[in-house]
Amino acid sequence: MSNNMREQLKHAVHDQANQSLELLYHYLRLPSVSAQHRAIPETVAFVSDLLNGIGAEVKVLDDLGGNPVIYGFLPAGDGGNTAKTLLFYDHYDVQPPDPLDEWDTEPFEATLKEGILYARGTADNKGTLMQRIAAIKALEETSGLPCNVKFLIEGEEEIGSPNLPVYLKKYAELFQSDACIWEFGSTDAKERVQLYAGIKGSAYYEFHAKSAAIDLHSSLAAVVDNPAWRLVQALSSMKNQNNDITVEGFYDEIEAPDEALIKLVRAIPFEEEALRDTYKLTRPLITAARGEVPQDALMLAPTFTICGMVSGYTGEGAKTVLPKEAKVKIDCRMVPGQTGEHLLACFKRHLARHGFSDITVDLIESQRAYRSDIHDPFLNLVKKTAEEAYEHEAIMYPNSAGTGPMYAFNEYLHLPIVSTGVGWVQSKAHAPNESIRMNDYVNGSVHMAYLLTDFAAE
Ligand SMILES: [Zn+2]
Incomplete structure (x- = not known):
């Protein structure tokens, strides 16, 4: 033309x-x-x-x-x-x-x-x-x-x-x-x-720990197990302090990026200052400690994110209680190759292998x-x-x-x-x-x- x-x-x-x-x-x-x-x-x-x-x-x-x-x-x-x-x-x-x-x-x-x-x-x-x-x-x-x-x-x-x-x-x-x-x-x-x-794909999960039909007086914590602690311990076995996801099989299905894709990813602008400023971030980026390029993490890596947790009393002041249950909502941003169903199977196997078979996990929704x-x-x-x-x-x-x-x-x-x-x-x-x-x-x-x-x- x-x-x-x-x-x-x-x-x-x-x-x-x-x-x-x-x-x-x-x-x-x-x-x-x-x-x-x-x-x-x-x-x-x-x-x-x-x-x-x-x-x-x-x-x-x-x-x-x-x-x-x-x-x-x-x-x-x-x-x-x-x-x-x-x-x-x-x-x-x-x-x-x-x-x-x-x-x-x-x-x-x-x-x-x-x-x-x-x-x-x-x-x-x-x-x-x-x-x-x-x-x-x-x-x-x-x-x-x-x-x-x-x-x-x-x-x-x-x-x-x-x-x-x-x-x-x-x-x-x-x-x-x-x-x-x-x-x-x-x-x-x-x-x-x-x-x-x-x-990116997305998969949404709910983990649930339960140990009693009703909340208990917290003096009974001396003898009754606490579902909030159970859930916290299970979660900490799934992601370490270096932010590696330690669930066996989590990364298995990912399609490996080729040279050209990595080159394209590295060419994308990443404005760390703008990100810090917009959200008033108080901690260093997790990619810094991992020695990773932020663009790689954003474009090519999956995430495992605690979106919210509830258990027991979270209102004003003090209320001693031993909660009957604890729940956590998790989302995973997935990359090509991964499926919500495969990750669900990985979570279930991980919980069973690490002594948390009492904790249930459900897949709420997922898109590849x-x-x-x-x-x-x-x-x-x-x-x-x-x-x-x-x-x-x-x-x-x-x-x-x-x-x-x-x-x-x-x-x-x-x-x-x-x-x-x-x-x-x-x-x-x-x-x-x-x-x-x-x-x-x-x-x-x-x-x-x-x-x-x-x-x-x-
Ligand atoms: Zn929209």
């Missing part, structure tokens, strides 16, 4: 992005909170109309339970490459707006102030869908759609996509594509564009990690077009720290996946005062138009 055509496309995207705002405001006013089953049918109808409005063939899939999954298809325009298909993954559901009193604006009303648009769902993920639609409209208006485009827009992402894998399995043929653009991403504090070629083949040319294409559109450096993270149903996508569709979105460093997704910047909205839309163009020409 000539420079002149590129400029023309950019102007068309700017126009379409501005014209799309009324529709985006309407979309944001729909309180589509999946956790509370709010406004789902209206939102499905709205998104279907939106896709119809750009000439897409639309199917609302709802035969397998859960909130409907929306399919959209647009064939390449005249002279376009009908042999290539790009899939966009988005979700129409949002997180609850609570706590309501911490919002400075109405969560389900779009408020634009000084180039920043506030509402629940702006960043996660309604703004991202609208900027993709604006890019497609601009292409249709100028050179024509350069390749086929498909959409998969689900309504249960914010509750862990429990039904999506069965839809992907049944409709794998329908969604078949050559590459996928995922639903989230931001610019960082230095205006760099963050792109993600994968996600996924990482695209980092040698796939699609990754470079997304990065290069991002740098052109934003006129800033873009950084390809081999995976994000967050979790989503990427593993199921690859299992049934077998394609490279890169995530990018409309967020910024202060987007506050899931929190009060969620927002996006209009600049990012427009730049991201230009990015999608350039990407579709170059993807088709590959």
